Amino acid sequence: MSAPRVAVLAGGLSHERDVSLRSGRRVAQSLRGSGCEVVVLDADAHLLPRLEQEAPDVVWPSLHGAVGEDGALRDVLDLVGLVHVGSGAAACRLAWDKPVAAQVVAAAGVAVPGEVALAHTTFRDLGAHAVLAAAARRFGLPLVVKPARGGSALGVTVVREEDDLARAVAECFAYGGTAVLQRFVAGTEVAVSIVEVGGELRVLPAVEVVVDGGTYDYDARYTAGAAEFFTPARLPEDTARRVADAARAAHEALGLRHLSRVDLVVRRDGEPVFLEANTAPGTTETSLLPQAVRAAGLDLDAVYRDLVDTALRTPAR
Ligand SMILES: Nc1ncnc2c1ncn2[C@@H]1O[C@H](COP(=O)(O)OP(=O)(O)O)[C@@H](O)[C@H]1O
Ligand SMILES: [Mg+2]
Incomplete structure (x- = not known):
């Protein structure tokens, strides 16, 4: 060819x-x-x-x-x-909407944090104070506030005091009309990249992300040295297997294709909790997918080339 x-x-x-x-x-x-x-x-x-x-x-x-x-x-x-x-358009739409993706992935048997999605209008109509108090009671503090659709941790805040909730939610609305208030999951943050190469789905070794202060925010992501990565993640073998299985289940439940990166937090009891699936995982020098490819002992250039060949075999719609 x-x-x-x-x-x-x-x-x-x-x-x-x-x-x-x-x-x-x-x-x-x-x-x-x-x-x-x-x-x-x-x-x-x-x-x-x-x-x-x-x-x-x-x-x-x-x-x-x-x-x-x-x-x-x-x-x-x-x-x-x-x-x-x-991934195809429909699968991208599913994965992009975090509350919808969480439901689909939960239905496939993967744990999710527990959350409420609040449209700006609901928030306004029902009264901000009452809604926030109910969310704090239900999920406890800290609470993670994030845009229903977004990326690179933009608009994501970990709120530790109930008094700080309203401001975090207001800031979040700057990124879109729906805010998610989600239970904070304590544990080990991992990113699992999945690539379809050589005609098969390969779940790559999880990359563990350790950040000072805990949240893998925008600066930590794109400033060399601001986050520390362990590839493969420092997890017991059986936990690593559960993580890989959960990531694959999420990828498949959402109908994703060719490449994706599934982000999870591994709770202290070893349960992997789904955070989100990315259909356009970063491929910069410091991104997680290239790190995972290398950790799997694969050649990055060969994998990217293989993905092109895989796409070429995908019939146009
Ligand atoms: N429920 C949660 N519990 C603990 N940490 C979280 C939770 N949700 C998000 N985070 C932290 O915030 C970061 C960004 O959140 P995420 O939902 O992945 O948004 P984005 O699409 O912007 O990457 C995560 O990488 C993680 O460090
Ligand atoms: Mg993320």
Whole structure:
């Protein structure tokens, strides 16, 4: 087969534009190294004409935030008949909406923290104070407040005092119309990357994330040295197996494809608790998926190339 022509999509107008550009450049570099012809395109008004002009064999959306993960762009790629690396539009929509994803994953038998999703209007109509007090009573403190749809920990706050709840929720509404108030899960934070290579689903070794202060926030993610990673995670063998099984169950229940990263917290009793599934996992130098690929003893360039080949075998919709 001649070298596949790949269009890597990076940038986009999201809070995570900068991360996306770094992720995309890294994938492009890797694919060029394995013989692909690669163009990197931004997700802007020029995208469709550029795609028509370039006529790539495969599109690799490396866009984070809504534009890359809410499924809409995948729909457009389907519309113009282009195959793409990663999950289909419907699966992206499921995973992107955290409260919906939590329900789907819980129904597949994986533990979830327990939460309430509050639309801005509900919050206003029922009275902020009463709603927050009820959530604090039900789930206890600390409570995690996060946007129902979002990424890179933007808008996520761990609230330890009931008096601080209202402000955290108000800040969260800056990122979208629905806030999730979720039970805080104490334990070991892990990220499990899953890739479909050589025709099979491979659950890669979990990466353990340790951050000073506990929350894996935006700065900790993208500042070298701000978080410490252990790959594979320092878990007993049977716990590591439970974690891998839970991640695979989440990936499959959500109908994800080709690559994903499932984030969980392993409770002290060894139970893996699902936090979220990412359909556009970061691929920057410090991202977790590349670390997991290397920890599995796989060659990163070969895996990315294999994902392109896997997508090429996926029929266009
Ligand atoms: N229920 C929770 N219990 C403990 N920590 C949490 C919980 N939810 C989120 N966190 C912390 O906040 C970070 C970001 O939350 P997450 O739901 O993964 O949002 P994002 O999509 O922005 O990454 C997590 O990596 C974790 O450190
Ligand atoms: Mg996360």
